[in-house]
Amino acid sequence: MNAAIRAVVRAALHRGAEVIGFSHGWEGVINDESQLMESKTVGGIIDRGGTILRSARSAEFRTPEGRVKALGVLKKNEIDGLVVIGGDGSLTGALKLQEEFDFPVMGVPGSIDNDISGTDYSIGFDTAVNISVEAIDRVRDTAYSHERVFVIEVMGRRNGFIAIESGLAGGAEAILIPEVPYSLLDITNNLRHAAEKGKRSSIIIVAEGAARASDVKLFIEKNTGFDTRYLVLGHLQRGGSPTVFDRVLALRLGALATNRLLSGFKGEMAGVDGSKLVSHPLTYVLSTERAIDPEKLLLAEVMSS
Ligand code: F6P
Numbered sequence: 001m002n003a004a005i006r007a008v009v010r011a012a013l014h015r016g017a018e019v020i021g022f023s024h025g026w027e028g029v030i031n032d033e034s035q036l037m038e039s040k041t042v043g044g045i046i047d048r049g050g051t052i053l054r055s056a057r058s059a060e061f062r063t064p065e066g067r068v069k070a071l072g073v074l075k076k077n078e079i080d081g082l083v084v085i086g087g088d089g090s091l092t093g094a095l096k097l098q099e100e101f102d103f104p105v106m107g108v109p110g111s112i113d114n115d116i117s118g119t120d121y122s123i124g125f126d127t128a129v130n131i132s133v134e135a136i137d138r139v140r141d142t143a144y145s146h147e148r149v150f151v152i153e154v155m156g157r158r159n160g161f162i163a164i165e166s167g168l169a170g171g172a173e174a175i176l177i178p179e180v181p182y183s184l185l186d187i188t189n190n191l192r193h194a195a196e197k198g199k200r201s202s203i204i205i206v207a208e209g210a211a212r213a214s215d216v217k218l219f220i221e222k223n224t225g226f227d228t229r230y231l232v233l234g235h236l237q238r239g240g241s242p243t244v245f246d247r248v249l250a251l252r253l254g255a256l257a258t259n260r261l262l263s264g265f266k267g268e269m270a271g272v273d274g275s276k277l278v279s280h281p282l283t284y285v286l287s288t289e290r291a292i293d294p295e296k297l298l299l300a301e302v303m304s305s
Contacts, residue, residue, distance in 0.1 A: 001051035001055075001085055001110050001123060001124070002046060002048050002049075002051055002052055002242075003045075003046050003123075003242060003246070003247045003250035003251050003254070004108050004110060004123055004251070004253060005021070005037075005042055005045070005051065005053060005085070006042040006045060006251070006254070007250060007251040007252070007253070007254025007255045007258070008083045008108075008255075008257065009021070009038075009039065009041065009042045010039060010042065010255075011255040011258040012258050012262065013039055015259070015262050017262060018036075019036070019037040019038075020034050020035065020037065020077055020079060021034070021035050021041070021053050022034055022053065023035070023053050023054050024053075024054050024055065024056035024058075025056050025058060025086065025090060026058040026060075026066075026070060026090070026093050027057070027058035027060065027061065028053075028054075029061070029070040029073055029074065030060055030061060030066055030069045030070050032073045032077070034073075034077050046247055047242070049238070049239045049240050049241060050238075050239065051085075055086075057089070058093075062093075064100075067093075067096060067097060067100060067101075071097070071101050071103060080104065081103075081104035081106070081262075082097070082104070082105045082106070083105075083106050083107075083254070083257050083261060084106070084108065085107075085108040085110045085123070085254070086107075086108075086110050086111070087109070087110060087111035087115075087122070088115070088116065088286070090107075090110075091107045091116070091282060091285065092286055094106075094107055094282065095267065095282040095283065095286060098267050098282070104261060104266035104267075105266060105267060106258070106260060106261040106265070106266065106268055106270065107268065107270070107282055107285070108257045108269070109122035109123060109253065109269060109270075109271060110122060110124060110250075111125070112124040112125055112127070112128035112156075112162065112238055113125070113155065113156050113161060113162065114162070115156070115157060115158070116271075116290060117280075117284070117285050117286075117288035117290045118269050118271045118278070118280035118284060118285040119253075119269070119270075119272055119273075120271070121245075121272055123246055123249055123253065124238070124242070124246060125162070125165075125246075126242075126243045126246045127240065127241075127242045127243045127246045128155065128162055128237040128238065129165045129169070130243050131233070131236060131237050131240060132152075132154050132162060132166035132170070132233055133166050133169045135231070135233055135236070136152060136166060136169075136170030136172065136205070139152060139203065140170075140171075140201075140203060142229075143201035143202070143203055144201045146201075146227070147200040147201050147227070148201055148226070148227045148229055149191060149201065149202045149203075149204065149217075149226050149227070149228040150201075150202070150228070150230070150231065151204045151206055151216045151217045151220070151228065151229070151230040151231070152172075152204070152205055152206065152213065152230070152231050152232075152233065153206045153208055153212065153213035153230070153231070153233065154205060154207060154208065154233050155208055155233070155234070155237050155238070156177075156207045156209055157208070157209060158178055159178065159179065159207070159209060159290070159292075160175070160176075160177020160178055160179050160180075160207040160210065160292060161290075161292065162237070163175050163176070163177050163206065163207035163210070164177060164292055164296050164297070165296075166205060167205035167300060168296065168299060168300055168303065170205070171203070172203045172300075172304065173190075173191070173204060173304050174187050174190065174202075174204045174205070175204075175205045175207075175300050175304070176204070176207060176210040176216070177207045177292070178207060178209035178210045179292050184211075184219045184220075184223075187204065187220070188219070188220055188223040188224050190304075191224055195224075195226070204216065204220075213230040213231065214230055214232075216230070217229065249272065252270075252272070252277060253270040253272070254270075256277050256279065257269075257270040257279075260279055265279070267283070268280060268281055268282060269281075269282055269285045271285075
């Protein structure tokens with residue numbers, strides 16, 4: 001997110017615009033937590049996780065009264081357009097502001113879940129996946145040496161993008177995601193068959209939206225008797241220095257959204273299609289479900305067989 005903030009500020013200053021940053025998301029707009037953003041404000045932040053502007057959920061912005069308040073604050077600060085960096089909730093708020101008051105907005109997809117349509121990647125996903133894979137690699141050493149089954153739960157909200165990507169890269173024996181029905185009984189049978197053929201350790205990745213790692217651990221232990229442990233990666237996946245991929249993605253998307261806003265476009269979200277920059281209407285982005293690539297699902301199945 002910091003790289004995206006840096007890109008928005010510097011791209012706008014480059015075009016001669018003045019930039020105001022709001023802390024704490026929509027809550028900060030309602031409460032007028034505004035600050036002038038200069039080039040130096042965003043210096044030395046590209047390698048920092050999180051966001052210097054901080055973040056918050058806002059119940060008030062979900063009400064029509066809250067949005068009227070926010071509009072008043074934007075007008076008071078003489079804001080002509082807003083770049084909103086965030087996930088589903090933040091972008092839905094942006095679209096509402098534009099639809100209700102014709103206030104120009106541009107979205108930048110920021111979510112480790114990678115569940116936003118209109119872009120192949122959202123900011124934070126690559127970093128979260130890399131952290132997960134590093135954890136899987138470390139756990140595998142104990143799994144191998146102590147001949148255990150490990151169940152590792154990753155984030156992803158209602159989707160399995162983090163699970164599939166980190167499960168593939170981490171060489172997981174099974175990956176459970178909410179998008180695909182699974183049978184714990186089949187998984188335990190597979191573990192038993194693999195053990196019969198001499199396999200003494202396994203790693204199972206569970207997306208938080210599919211099951212609780214603790215429940216899966218209990219089921220496996222009860223049905224196989226194998227020594228099983230579980231680990232919930234949780235918020236570890238949301239912090240730390242961003243990967244090169246995420247930094248460059250954030251810079252590109254932040255600059256694109258800003259440049260388009262300054263050129264008179266509005267109601268869109270910047271994204272990437274492969275390596276190409278794109279910008280899609282927020283109405284499309286927010287009404288379309290992002291699906292897991294079937295090729296990756298098949299690959300995961302083949303790799304774990
Ligand atoms: O949407 C990002 C995400 O990290 C999800 O993967 C997770 O379910 C959720 O946020 C956690 O939210 P909180 O930090 O409020 O517990």
